[in-house]
Structures are given as structure tokens and as C-alpha cells.
Amino acid sequence: MSNSALPPNDQEMTLVQHLLDLKSSLTRGILVIIVLFFILFPFANEIYLYISEPLTRYLPEGTSMIAMGVASPFLTPFKLSFILAIYLAMPYVLYQIWRFIAPALYSHEKQLVAPILFFSSFLFYAGGLFAYYVVFPLVFGFLSQAAPEGVTIATDISLYLDFVIKMFFAFGIAFEVPIVTVLLILTGMTTAEKLSHSRPYIIVGAFIIGMLLTPPDLISQTLLAVPMWLLFEVGLLVGAYVMKRRAAKEKNEDEENPTPQGGTKKSPPNEPEPNTPSSGASQKYDFDDRYQDQVDDDFDWDGEFDKMDSEMSVLDKQYQTKKRDPSNESPTKPSDSTEFQAKKEDK
Numbered sequence: 001m002s003n004s005a006l007p008p009n010d011q012e013m014t015l016v017q018h019l020l021d022l023k024s025s026l027t028r029g030i031l032v033i034i035v036l037f038f039i040l041f042p043f044a045n046e047i048y049l050y051i052s053e054p055l056t057r058y059l060p061e062g063t064s065m066i067a068m069g070v071a072s073p074f075l076t077p078f079k080l081s082f083i084l085a086i087y088l089a090m091p092y093v094l095y096q097i098w099r100f101i102a103p104a105l106y107s108h109e110k111q112l113v114a115p116i117l118f119f120s121s122f123l124f125y126a127g128g129l130f131a132y133y134v135v136f137p138l139v140f141g142f143l144s145q146a147a148p149e150g151v152t153i154a155t156d157i158s159l160y161l162d163f164v165i166k167m168f169f170a171f172g173i174a175f176e177v178p179i180v181t182v183l184l185i186l187t188g189m190t191t192a193e194k195l196s197h198s199r200p201y202i203i204v205g206a207f208i209i210g211m212l213l214t215p216p217d218l219i220s221q222t223l224l225a226v227p228m229w230l231l232f233e234v235g236l237l238v239g240a241y242v243m244k245r246r247a248a249k250e251k252n253e254d255e256e257n258p259t260p261q262g263g264t265k266k267s268p269p270n271e272p273e274p275n276t277p278s279s280g281a282s283q284k285y286d287f288d289d290r291y292q293d294q295v296d297d298d299f300d301w302d303g304e305f306d307k308m309d310s311e312m313s314v315l316d317k318q319y320q321t322k323k324r325d326p327s328n329e330s331p332t333k334p335s336d337s338t339e340f341q342a343k344k345e346d347k
């Protein structure tokens with residue numbers, strides 16, 4: 001790739017420069033995670049008590065959570081602090097990823113990154129909050145009541161943390177459905193109409209994903225599948241609205257500038273086209289209306305074809321005129337030989 005193919009303010013970077021830029025972005029993201037980890041680790045036990053509250057609320061009186069592993073009382077809060085640091089640093093990590101790929105994006109693509117980054121982070125955290133405040137109380141309340149009589153519920157702290165982390169990330173990723181839907185529509189990979197016709201399959205897929213990512217109970221599966229479906233509908237509406245506004249904007253621009261750069265102005269419907277050949281000319285070459293927007297603005301193909309037709313018509317008329325002229329029927333005219341014989345006799 002040459003520098004001439006790049007925007008005026010950009011220059012081509014070597015592979016080493018790209019690797020150094022990637023290293024800088026990753027280093028910043030890792031440093032933020034480490035700083036957040038050291039801030040959260042002193043409060044790891046308090047954070048774990050807060051995370052486990054939806055379960056301990058429904059434990060029978062006189063029971064509590066247990067630690068089956070030897071190092072679980074230390075490793076479990078340590079793991080919680082580290083995962084929570086990554087969870088909180090996710091927007092900054094996504095920003096560093098965008099910063100690395102931004103030079104390869106067009107200006108209209110860069111305009112989409114800021115809203116997508118904001119709404120994706122917001123929806124990711126919204127999914128985690130929905131899981132903690134809505135799903136956990138319902139699921140743990142159901143599971144605690146479903147235990148057989150005489151069975152004491154004593155959940156291991158490490159297993160509970162693994163379950164919570166899985167649910168947080170499952171609901172956080174599931175809440176990204178509107179972003180994915182809007183991107184599919186804006187990039188042209190599909191249309192809102194096609195996605196609307198595929199709604200039954202998407203609903204079934206949402207319930208399958210809920211079955212795979214949640215515990216084997218109907219409540220948690222439904223609480224994941226229904227929000228995914230509703231968020232898909234939201235993304236479908238937003239994508240269709242954005243595409244409608246974009247089409248209206250392009251239509252207004254076409255009406256304000258009807259003559260494209262390098263093109264020719266179209267004649268009114270009641271007036272004949274310029275350079276239209278007369279009768280006897282060959283059929284006019286023209287493009288179908290469906291492909292008018294794809295014609296190269298730097299070259300007027302219709303005008304060139306019209307000129308060719310006009311020239312062919314003129315040549316055809318000249319040929320027909322010569323053919324009908326009796327003076328041009330023979331290269332040796334009879335009048336020439338008669339004139340030569342008369343001059344000979346005079347001499």
C-alpha cells in the first residue's frame with residue numbers, strides 16, 4: 001500500500017510500528033486492571049459477602065456457606081477481586097482496542113464507534129445488575145424450596161463464585177443483542193425485513209441459549225431468553241429507524257444536487273434526449289433504471305453511445321446517397337471518353 005492511497009493526515013505504518021502500538025494498548029489495559037485489583041483486594045471479603053447475599057438470604061437458620069478447599073478462604077476472595085477488576089475495566093479495555101483499530105476505519109465508521117462503545121458497556125453492566133437483582137433471588141428462592149426434606153443446604157464458596165461469574169458474563173453478553181442486531185443492519189449484512197421474518201427462529205435460539213447458559217430450571221432459562229428476545233426487538237426497531245433516516249438523508253442530498261459530479265443533466269420527460277439519432281439509426285444503448293446509481297460518475301457512457309449512434313447514422317446516409325447517385329456508378333465515366341474523342345478529332 002502506498003502513501004497516496006491513505007488519507008492526507010495518515011501515513012502507512014510498518015509491522016513493527018503496529019506491534020508497538022498494540023503493545024502500548026495492551027499495556028495500558030493491563031495496568032488499569034492491576035490498579036483496580038490492588039484497590040479491591042483489601043475489601044475482598046466484604047465484596048464476597050455482598051455477592052453472596054442473594055443466596056444467604058434463603059439459607060435455613062443456623063446454616064452458612066462452607067469452604068471445602070484448604071486454600072478456598074484465601075483464593076476465592078482473591079479470584080473475586082481479580083474478576084471484578086476485569087469487569088470494571090472492560091470499558092477502558094474496549095477503548096484501547098478501538099484506539100488500535102481506529103486508523104484503519106473510515107470517518108463514518110469512527111462516528112459509530114463512540115455510541116457503540118457507550119451502549120455496549122451500559123448493556124453489559126445492565127445484564128449483570130439484572131442477574132443480581134432479579135434472577136438470583138428468584139433462582140435461589142426456588143432452589144432452596146426445592147430441596148428434599150432433611151437435606152441441609154451448604155454451598156461451597158468457590159462453587160458459588162464460579163456460578164455467579166458465569167451468570168454475570170452470560171447475562172452481560174446476552175444483553176449485547178441490540179448492538180449486534182443494529183450492526184448487522186447498518187453494515188448491510190442483512191435487513192430489518194429479513195430479521196423480522198426470522199423472528200420465530202430467533203425466539204427458539206434465545207431459549208436454547210438460555211438453556212445452555214443457566215442452571216437446569218425453567219425460571220432462569222426464561223429470565224434469560226425473554227430479555228434477549230425483547231432486546232432483539234429493540235435492536236430491530238433502532239436499526240430500521242437508522243436506515244430509514246439514512247435513506248431520507250441520501251434522497252434529500254440527491255434532490256439538492258441532481259447533477260452528479262462528472263455527469264450530465266437529465267432532460268425533462270417530455271423533451272427528447274440530446275444527441276438522439278434520427279430514423280434509420282441503430283437502437284439507442286441505455287442502462288436499466290435499476291443500475292443508474294452504479295454508473296461511473298467520471299464517464300458519461302450514455303453520451304458516448306449516443307455520439308456513436310449519430311456518427312453511424314451519418315455514415316449510413318452518405319453511403320445511401322452515393323449509392324443512388326448515377327454519376328458514381330462506374331469509376332470510368334462515359335462522358336470522359338466522349339470528350340477525349342472530340343478533342344482528338346479537332347486536332
